[in-house]
Amino acid sequence: MKILLTGASGYLGGKLCNALLLKHGYSVRILVRPTSDLSALPSPTTAGALEIVYGDVTDYQSLLAASSGCQVVFHAAAVVEPWLPDPSKFFSVNVGGLENLLQAVKETKTVKKFIYTSSFFALGPTDGKIADENQVHHENFFCTEYEKSKAVADGIALQAASEGMPIVVVYPGVIYGAGKVTAGNVVAGLLIERFNGRLPGYIGYGNDKFSFTHVDDVVEGHIAAMEKGQPGQRYLLTGENASLMLVFDIAAVIAGTKRPRFNIPLWVIEAYGWVSVLVSRITGKLPLISPPTVHVLRHKWEYSCEKSKRELNYNPRGLKEGLAEVLPWMKDLGLIKY
Template sequence: MKKKILVTGASGYLGGRLCHALVNRGYSVRAFVRRSSDVSTLPAAGDDFELFSGDVTDYPSLLAAFSGCHIVFHSAALVEPWLPDPSCFFTVNVEGLRNVIQAYKQTDMVEKIVYTSSFFALGPTDGGCVADENQVHHEKFFCTEYERSKVEADKIALQAGSDGVPIVPVYPGVIYGPGKITAGNVFARLIIERFNWRLPGYIGHGNDRYSFSHVDDVVEGHIAAMEGGQPGERYLLTGENASFNDVFDLAAIITKTNKPRFCIPMWVIEAYGWISVLFSRITGKLPLLSPPTVYVLKHQWAYSCEKAKRELGYNPRSLKAGLEEVLPWLKNSGLIKY
């Protein structure tokens, strides 16, 4: 019998590409989306793909979506560095996961839940270390309320695993690649700012390090976690560790354009973030840069994905290979020029 798969957050940047990959592999997919969601980039409805309206914060609709499903990918999340009402992060990211676990307990067909966490749940790697799945967030500070909510949700996921819920948490790095330009694709947004000269220099002095994950590699990692991930085990779906200075330099080499010639001090970027927040409160449009984003940039976020490589066959591409795909896509989409 063909397995039925439920994908929450299906209209998101990662969730949408996951839906396409699953349908292409012959799975029957139910996309759980809000009524207000843009579903134009999702597969066409048919025998192997259906849309199901609801919200992870609306338990009855979530429970109904579980009906008849064997696998659940819980990728729904509120992904923003800043919101006027920070309680929204906990409503969606924490209570939403609790609802998923409760719905599992009230159904009898679900065999596995693959939960999309975040590298933020493990905490910063200050001091030059490269962390693995054994790292536990220190909780001495949080750069963003999103980070705080993912740490809390991670505790819930791990406890559920200890209690026998077949949940596999996966932890992507900074996801990038072609697709929707959303808060979940901040990498592309910064590249756009760079090539449109609204971000004319390097961000700070380049001491930051992130683990960059191509979106299609992360999708493959999710599917591998479904097929071979052990419930209760953590898997980092990260990639090459590099700074945004490295990203800008690589982008200049690939596009044969000039590299930035100066560094923008962090205090300037932070001041711009505060101004952006002020304008956001006036206009209602969320800012690209906000003070929490700057706080993130002041720390290290370098991780190893050796466990996922070893146990899941995860095979992330290099940052250079990923940029060689992303930059032409941005150009052909009319979002940058070079």
């Protein structure tokens, strides 16, 4: 069985590629751009079941060639940022890329299972409740353009499922763990700022809530979705619901350091975000905090993964266990000190 994986150069995609190849022994073809950083992946010489093809999800012909002869597709490629100077990239990649790949799969006619990596953002905020897979984004507002693009793409995926595409949609929560420190690994970025003194207090007053999930658990959830997931079904790959305040408290206990002594109001964070955006437009370096990030923090994003536990045997670890693994890894790399 040949598996096509998009997004293998990213944080989650790279972890998924390694697990498919080295842990589960599958044959994997990855679609990457010529400029992609593949340093976190095994080389084809050491992992003979790895095949690299070059292309882009916005290039239909490259997707058509990449999907040819594959029986399973993992579509994990996405632009994952809270803010970009050119928001059209969210839609050309996150929406257009999915549309292109779905059409390529229809044309090649060999794919038996299509695993699409969506996001909890596609389901929308859960203010006042804990949501499950039945939630559909209310579309009354969007905190970020990323959120909007994933909600639109979610509708496209569900429509494809209704038309007979063997698609399984998975919704990771806030992913954290060892690996690339990218926008997809936002917890690591915040902990780096916290332990290096650039984020001296709590962000807000703990009114935010997110569903945190370890990257290795999300990876195993993806593979379980391929092996056990039913076409047309949606599965939340989330974990412990908690605030960023609790994340910082748990990290302080594990590291044996003091907890933050004060709270930074969100309006201060937002003002800093606007300054960061202005600096970003000059330097070209994307900001860690931007106004859309603060909009997200003003809402709750709590979800239940009970369906995934029942049907996929999904077993996410708690924050305390997960962070106890992450902090020593970050310390060993010199990313943080404690």
